[in-house]
Amino acid sequence: MKLRLYHYWRSSSSWRVRLALARKQISVEYVAVSLLDGESESETHRARNPLGFVPVLEFLDEKDPNRRYLTESLPILEWLEETRSEHPLLPRDRFDRAIVRSLAEIVNSEIHPLQNLTTQLHYSDDPEKRKKWTQHWIQSGLEAYETISQRYAGNFSFGSEMTLADVCLYPQLYNAKRFEVNVDQFPTLARILAHAETNVPEYAETHPSVFEPKT
C-alpha cells in the first residue's frame, strides 16, 4: 500500500508528519495544497478533509476502490507509530509515554489551534492584534513545555531519542520565530533546537525551506 501526504510547506502540523515519515524511513508521495489561494477550501480538498486543513494522509490501495484518508496529525503520527515499529517515537515505559504525549499536546492543543490562520482571521482584522494574540499563546505554551522538559530532556525533549514531542516541538519553534517570540528565553528548548539543526538529519530533510515553492 502506498501513502500520499497532502501538505503545505509552512504548515507546522504537516511538518510533524513529514518528520515522523522521515524518521521511520517510510516512502510517501508529497502533494502540495496551498492554504493561501483557496485550494485547501476547495470541494476537492474538503472531500479529503471536511475542515479544509492539511495534513491529510491518503492510503493508495489498488485492491480497494474506495479512497481512504486520515486527518489530524496526532492520530496520523499514532497510526505510523503503531504500524511501523522501526525508530519508535514513544518510549517503552507507560508513564514516560504519557509524558511525551502531554508535551506533544501542549503544542497540539494549547498553542497550535490558537495560532492557526483561520483562528487569527476570525479573531481580528487588525494584524497587530492578531500577532499579539498569537505571541501570547506561543509564550504561555512554550513556558509550560520548558518547565516540564527541564526535568526530562537530553538532546531531545525526552531523553536521547526523537519522540512525538520533538516532532511537535521543532515546527512550533519555527512558528515561534515567525511570530517573533524569542526562543532563547527557553534554555532547554533552545538547546534541543540547536541539537536538531546540527545533528538530526530528518530536521533538515523535512524543513519547510525544502518544500517552499520556488516561483
Ligand SMILES: N[C@@H](CCC(=O)N[C@@H](CS)C(=O)NCC(=O)O)C(=O)O
Ligand atoms: N489539529 C490539526 C490541525 C491542522 C491544521 O490546523 N492545519 C493548518 C496548517 S498548520 C491548516 O490547514 N490551516 C488552514 C487554515 O488555517 O486555513 C492537525 O494536527 O492536523
